[in-house]
Structure formats: C-alpha cells, structure tokens
Amino acid sequence: PIKLIIDTDPGVDDSMAILAAFNSPEIEVLGLTSMYGNVPTTMATRNALTLCQLAGRPEVPVVEGAHKSLRGAAKERIADFVHGSDGFGNTQPQLAEGDPAPGSAAEFIVRMARQYPGEVVVLALAALTNVALALHIDPQLPQTLGRLVVLGGAFTCNGNVNPAAEANIFGDPDAANVVFGRMPNTYVVGLDVTHRCVLTTAEIEGMEGRGRHGSFLRAITQFYLDYHRRVYGMEGVYVHDATALVAVVQPELFEWHEGAVLVVTDGPAKGHTIRDEGHKQWVGVNDWQGLPPVKVALGVRSAELTSWVLDR
Ligand code: BDR
Numbered sequence: 001p002i003k004l005i006i007d008t009d010p011g012v013d014d015s016m017a018i019l020a021a022f023n024s025p026e027i028e029v030l031g032l033t034s035m036y037g038n039v040p041t042t043m044a045t046r047n048a049l050t051l052c053q054l055a056g057r058p059e060v061p062v063v064e065g066a067h068k069s070l071r072g073a074a075k076e077r078i079a080d081f082v083h084g085s086d087g088f089g090n091t092q093p094q095l096a097e098g099d100p101a102p103g104s105a106a107e108f109i110v111r112m113a114r115q116y117p118g119e120v121v122v123l124a125l126a127a128l129t130n131v132a133l134a135l136h137i138d139p140q141l142p143q144t145l146g147r148l149v150v151l152g153g154a155f156t157c158n159g160n161v162n163p164a165a166e167a168n169i170f171g172d173p174d175a176a177n178v179v180f181g182r183m184p185n186t187y188v189v190g191l192d193v194t195h196r197c198v199l200t201t202a203e204i205e206g207m208e209g210r211g212r213h214g215s216f217l218r219a220i221t222q223f224y225l226d227y228h229r230r231v232y233g234m235e236g237v238y239v240h241d242a243t244a245l246v247a248v249v250q251p252e253l254f255e256w257h258e259g260a261v262l263v264v265t266d267g268p269a270k271g272h273t274i275r276d277e278g279h280k281q282w283v284g285v286n287d288w289q290g291l292p293p294v295k296v297a298l299g300v301r302s303a304e305l306t307s308w309v310l311d312r
C-alpha cells in the first residue's frame with residue numbers, strides 16, 4: 001500500500017478525505033500532521049486525533065505543525081465561517097483526549113521520507129508551511145520523498161479567498177513558493193478541478209446511517225452545505241480535500257499539465273498561482289529561472305471521482 005502522511009486542518013472536507021483514506025485498502029496512513037487554516041493549529045491537532053479515534057485507528061500518530069506562516073502573520077486567516085468554529089460544523093462532537101506524538105510535523109515528514117526512501121506520499125490539505133519547513137530541515141527531501149500531492153491553487157478560474165487565490169495557497173504563499181520551487185515530484189490539485197467535484201445535498205443526506213463515518217460526516221457537513229447554498233447558490237458541496245486524496249490513489253482520473261508554478265506573495269492577488277504553460281526559458285527575469293516543472297490538474301473525470309469518494 002501507499003505510505004501516506006496527511007497534512008491537514010480539519011475541517012469538513014479534510015474529515016472526508018481522512019476517513020476515506022482510512023477506508024482505503026490501497027493506503028497505509030503513516031500519520032497525520034496538523035496545520036492552521038480552517039481552525040487554529042492546536043484545534044487541528046485535536047480534531048485529527050478525534051478522526052483517528054473515530055476511524056478506530058488511535059495508534060496512528062498525530063504530529064503538531066506550525067502555528068504561523070513562514071512570514072509569521074500577526075493573525076492567520078481562519079475559515080470558521082466555512083467549517084464552524086470547531087472545524088466540525090459546530091456539531092461539538094466528543095473530542096479525543098490523547099496527546100500528539102512528540103516532535104514537529106516537519107521533522108516527522110523528513111523522518112518518514114528517510115525511513116522509506118521513495119515510498120512516502122505527502123497529501124497536503126492546508127497551507128504549505130510544514131512542507132516548506134521540512135525542506136528547510138532536509139534539502140534532500142525531494143530525493144527521499146516519493147510524491148507530494150497538494151490541494152491548492154486556482155490556475156484557470158477565480159479563487160475562493162479573493163478572485164485570484166485559493167485558501168491553502170493564500171494561507172502561506174511564501175511556503176508555496178519554496179515548495180513549488182524545489183519539489184519536482186509534485187501534483188497540484190486546485191479549484192480548476194475541485195469545483196467540478198460536488199457531492200449533492202441528496203448524496204450527503206444519504207450518508208446518514210452508513211456506519212459511524214457516514215453519520216458523522218453527514219452531521220458535520222450540514223454547516224458546510226449551508227455555506228455552499230448561501231455563497232455559491234448550490235445544492236451540494238465541493239469535496240476539495242477528498243478530490244486530492246483521489247489524486248493519490250487514482251491519478252489517471254485527472255488530466256495533468258506540466259509547468260513551473262510561481263505564487264504571488266503580496267498585494268491584491270496575494271496567493272495567486274501562475275503556471276508556465278511551455279516551461280520556457282524566460283530571459284531577464286530572475287523569479288522564473290530554474291524552477292522545476294510540477295504537474296497541475298486541469299481536467300478530471302468527476303463522475304467517477306465523486307462516486308469513489310462516496311463509496312469510501
Ligand atoms: C481548501 O481550503 C480549506 O478550507 C479546505 O479544507 C480545503 O483544503 C479549499 O480551498
């Protein structure tokens with residue numbers, strides 16, 4: 001099975017991805033690392049522990065990640081209006097009591113990649129700070145890590161934080177530049193495809209009674225569903241993070257386009273992801289020199305994808 005580390009800010013769609021990963025025989029979850037975004041980092045850690053317990057896998061380590069972006073913003077943006085102030089749609093479930101594993105998320109990623117060279121996949125479902133810090137600790141990480149799959153970016157469509165940027169990349173654009181600048185073996189799944197992967201209200205409601213996971217996900221998704229109805233006028237939800245999980249297991253469901261990616265770090269387009277379509281050698285501009293091509297998903301077989309997600 002694929003040895004997977006899930007870097008996450010749970011989060012409703014993170015919870016879908018995590019429980020689906022635990023339900024997937026193709027995957028061995030090595031650990032969860034926490035990140036701020038939908039909730040602050042400490043709460044992300046607690047929620048990750050709770051999801052491991054719910055999945056009946058309390059032995060899976062949860063390692064706490066960064067509390068601040070690389071630049072250390074005074075106050076990080078927290079998307080409680082999308083996921084509820086508890087990250088679980090304000091359902092206030094009973095939280096797990098255990099402790100996170102010692103060390104930092106970045107150290108855990110480095111250690112696992114060294115222990116299983118070429119085998120570990122990191123699925124990054126939040127801002128890229130932990131992965132950037134891992135690269136800082138170990139510049140050889142691109143050689144030891146098997147693959148990085150990122151949920152982030154908006155290349156051919158509007159963002160969801162501002163018209164230019166998707167939330168995870170916006171959360172730490174400097175970290176995203178570190179990662180895209182140094183990790184050739186990266187697959188980027190952005191809003192270009194996640195906005196085509198929807199679970200309908202009826203499908204969410206149909207999860208009720210489908211085991212403990214189904215009932216839990218149905219309950220926590222109500223708040224997220226209301227947000228989608230209000231903001232996007234849809235009868236359903238985007239399953240961003242679960243879409244990226246599918247890219248780990250079934251990359252053939254996506255259409256991948258190679259090119260260097262650079263992120264805007266300041267100003268009104270902060271967090272905007274730009275892809276070089278031709279991987280050209282741009283002359284006289286330093287920012288684009290020497291960037292490795294990464295793979296960006298621009299197409300998806302969404303019907304197959306959502307039925308896989310629902311099944312898991
Ligand atoms: C991403 O941002 C978070 O709110 C979601 O969990 C997902 O990872 C979507 O932009």
Ligand code: CA
Pocket residue numbers: 008009010011013014037038125126241
């Ligand atoms: Ca997330």
